[in-house]
Amino acid sequence: MEDIKQKALDALIIMNTAIKNLRLYPSTSAKIINAIEKLHRTFLDMLEKKESLIFEKSEKNVLLCGEALSQAGQEKWQVTALLKILLDFGIKNIIFNKGLEKEELNSFMEILSKRPENMKDESDLSRIMKGRNISHITLDKKVEVPGKIDKQVLSPLNVTDDKIIQFLMRLNPKSADDPRKLQEMTNKPDFLLQTFQSGLSEIMTQKENLSKLQISESMVNMITLLDKLAASFEKKDQDKISQQIGTSIAAMDPDIVQQLKAQKIEHLFGGTLAKYLARETIQDKAVKPLTSSAGAPVKTKSPEPVVLQQKPDPQSQIIQLKEKLRALPKDDQKPFLDAPMMSALPKLFEQLNAQKEHEAMAIIISRLIGNMFSNDPDVRLQASTALAEIFEGLTRERQDKLITRLSTRLLDWIKIEPLATLAYKKICNNLKDLIHDFILQGRFAEAIPILDVFSNISAGIMEKNDKAYEICLDIIRELASEEHLTILFEAFSTNNPDKQVESGGILVRLGDGSMNRLLDILRDKVDSDERVRIMNLFIGMGRRALPVVRDRISKVAPWYYLRNLAYILGHIGNESSAGALQPLLSHENKRLRLEALKSIYKTGGNERAHILLSVLPFADDQFKLNIIETIGNAKCVEAVPELVKMLKKRKAIASALRTNLEEKICAALGSIGSPEALPILLKITKSNFFLSIRRYSEKVKITAGLAVVSIRKKQEEVAEALDEVEVAS
Template sequence: MIDRVIQEKAARTMVAINAAIRNMRLYPITSTATINSVDKALQSIDHILETEKSLAFAESEKNLLIFGQPLSEKEQQKPQVVAFLDLLLNFSIKNLSFQRGMLRDEFITFLELLIARPEEISQKGGLKSLIAEKRLSHIIIDEKVFVSMDEDQKIASKDEKKLDIEETFAPMVNTLDTVLDYESKDKVSRHLATSMAKKDEQVLGTVLTQKTEGELGEKLFSHIIEALDDEKFERLIFKVRQMFDDAQKNANKSEDAQLIRHAYQNMLKSEKGEQLQTRIRERKAQEKTQKQEYKTKLLAGINSLIKGEKSAFQDKELMQTLPATVTQMFSKGQERIVEVISDRLCEGLNIKVAAVRADVANALASCLEKFPEQFRQDTITRLMPKLIHWISRKTSLTPAVEKIVRYLMEKAKELIKNNQFVQSEQILKAFHSVRYGKSQREENFRDFAGKMLETIADNDITDHLLKEFRFNQENKREQASRTMVFLAEYAADPLLNLLKDSQHRSERARILQLISDIGPAALPALSQRIEEGKPWFFMRNLVLLFGKVGNESHLDIVKPFLSFDDYRVQREVLNCIYSIGGNQRESIFSAILSDAGDQLKADAVGMLGAMECRTAVPMMIQILETKTLMTSKARNELEEKICNALGNLMAQEAIPCLVGVSEPKKGVLSKRNYSEKVQLAAHRALEKIRAGKVKGR
């Protein structure tokens, strides 16, 4: 059984829902009264759904059930309960539940259905069908449920009721009228009226529209009406009116319609009926006055906004009303005024107060949503610089930001397709800044900006950009290139495809430069492609790009290619390590002196020398002194570079070795024979070391 506290909260929620429906019937959806009552009802529902999966109401035998449990007889008689039950009955709703996760828009759409006339809903396929059509997935009606109750909670069915009103009431009254005297008739009538007044409007409507004859029937009619309070009488009047409308539609119930019409007219002629009509007239007059005051206030607010008065932005109700207002303006051909309002709202995005700025952003985003397609596109074009500036300063993703960013994304695609690359670059630059910039932004905002860049860079857009990049047909190659830079990682993959297939050196050079300009954003694509392996020239270019846009963390990706089967790739790996290797360069290059071939060793020696790495001197000396059975061009180049490096490093410990190289012993007893170029390099190294030693003294 549901907790009593939860059931009481649900009952209060029902009252809040009633109030929201009432205000939506009386006032515009954008009015403060309506907005506040809707928000209050939604908050009440959400509060229950924090602990419960759903909030369930049901109707059983003209009784209201909350969470499958009936209210007490006393609670069933409360006006709020009766009104809510009438709502369920009018729409033939057996059960209704609100599910966890319901959005505000879903709730409002559902309430808008409930304020319509039941017959209108029926003509459109019924409430359940409309709920499915509008995708109100968190609002369920007439779902089969099974309710378990204690014996003392059971609700009597029609078969268990003591009276069948339609069959017994009128004959009973007519019979009593013939057997009772005048005084008895009055007493019996008042007694019956007191009892009947406690019944719900459905029962009372059935009673009062029965065909009775004689004085008792007239007295009972009047006494029942006298016994009702004003609220219940008003609900009864509307119930009887509905019964009349329903009977009129049924050709077989024309006689019933006349009886109901007669009862309805007599109720209106009664004292309570006249009082009700007076109240209705006063209420309508009040509503008319309120609507006029509201309209006057709204017009004043719009005029204030058009004049550029900042106080207009602080009018929360005005901001919430604007989307509906501009829709009406379009129907009246007032597009020019809408343009001015759009411009003013865009200016309001710079208001210093964050809460006011948020209201303005929501108003602008909602207004744009209401605009006709072409008018919206023209507005986005006109406001684009200011919107871009606003987006660039935002740090979090709100519904308003999301809507406006999507509109800008569509505009960027349109501009690119029309070869307006410079204009599109403004939007892409803002998205790029959000996605990759150093300013602090919420992660979901960065992710969303990335998603927008990815959406822009679809196949049609990238093909269009690559075509101009390759063939320069519109003489806008540089502009197309910058556009791809701001598309970042989402342009990198198509560019790498082109790099792999390109047959022109100049084109490959342009691609390499473009990917370098994209920067670290291209690294995911590079990491994926380098795993594919050959051809060698593509691998060399990938390694080259790692050297330009990578960092020390990418060494593990490129180091394995030191053993690639093409020296040109190996050489590029050394260059890459030299560029991004940081403190690891010395150990990597030193290891190469032990393991690699002479050609790669020579390159490593040159880089160690450029790095002034003195720890590599002993290994260089060892290589220089190592006896080889035969010389080669690569070996001679290695030895020459070692001599040069030792000289540059002022390696005094290498003097004996360099002397042996520069002045080798003749004959078969000599350890090594060195080429003339190596000997000359050793001689120059000795001169440099000795000169440095003298200078040092």
């Protein structure tokens, strides 16, 4: 079954790709033909083992024949995007039957590539499918999967289907190996109440780490699970469960109770839970019997009869919302709506949209964005949750337009938001979907600023917590799909300079895989302009590109390619990467050696002296001069003893070469400015002969004299600086 599940995920991803491409390319294009061919082969492989494949959406899971697909797979943006398309068409399940023809599959993908708003109703879809002779694909047929325990998801607690079963098994360990007995236990009211109490305890142990809104959301999801398990109970048993749950909740922190009442709980247990909860909380506020100091009862007024408030109708809520919006003070960082109104806001926003209340919609979005930058984490969570739900309620086209307009502010929030909440992940994924659409539409320049933030976080350039890092890393992995890379490399290979730069800007931000492919092009290209363009892309990426370039420079490759890599490292490298350039200093190609030397000088920092001195004894005579000059320019004090030793030993070499070498050493010692070099330099300037040493040339003596002047000047400057410090102190 696991093999089929993986193939099913592959099929969903290919379906999404085919649908997206059909919106951009004709059905006769190679992209479409190849996608349909691959999709058909995938279905045929699965249908060899099963008579039919049933895909359906259950709460937050995608099921194949009643079995949940892997959580990681379900969270892929392609799967999420496909589910959005299906839900827009009102499709709840799809059945692919044995005998499926490629033409049927192609026709079905063409239908799904149309905009659902062009369909009058759901019957249009069935009529069109019938007209296209699609007989092996069935939609929205009621299916029964025998022998399966109903599984749900408690998303705020990150509880997957398997964890729910484990959660139930913990309550009765004796049934851990007997799923049938466990299923029987879920039919007992007392067991469900015990489950609620255990779940409540589990939630409250996290109280210090969760906001009150998160606690209330967790509880609603748990109660929703119990409601589904109790759906077959008699009404008296359902009432008993909802009453005891309501009593337990009413005893909690009033703020949590208020947040919970603002959630969508009216439908739970047939509405009885909301009634019990309202009655319990109102009774808590009723006047309690008082006693005198002697213990005698004191007469008090009887409490007013409890009147349960009716839920306001949507239109009255809209009127109330508009009144509140008009009364809002500017730049107020507090929540601009109470919890019940905030909970209803996404639905109200949809109605405002339908009524074309654009001014009210603009105010809501503006205030939510403002509240996302509040210092209060609860205010930020409330605002970001509402905004994420508003995005979900929009069509993809409207969603893209709104998120594009808000992208700058959303990115600012992503950069500074310290909590990686569910809303944070949703909004990040909204922006990821926008990048996806931009790539498909060739709007590369618009994708780069958004992608840049995710790239910075995933590369560790921008510090975030582990959860935010994982979210951004997953986004980069998903965007680096073969579909996207094909589009981007095709654009990069065109003769359009703008498209080359823009597509390249995306490619270097899509992680190691795409950067390595670009470096392969750099290695194989003959045209120098193209090589320069690629090098500039990597230089523009800064230290994000450093690990990939450093890894490639350590491999055997043509000298001109290694020279390009050395040039890149000279712009983006640092002390830690300078060591990767050291082997190139011994390369047979002179131009490569000089490029590596230049890059070490620019980026080597405190490592320069160690690297350069290690290769100096083995360098040829001409390259020795280059190394010594670089040591002097870098002012490597650590190199002074070795340079002084070279002046004293004076190896037997040709006089012209010796003169050049000694002249370079003296100049380097003058640049470094260390007093340690003064004795040997003074001897060179003042005497024509040492006792047993050959004579120094006039050029060397002049250079040594200049070095002495330079060193003494530096000593005077240091002395003056010290005097000024003493006077000031």
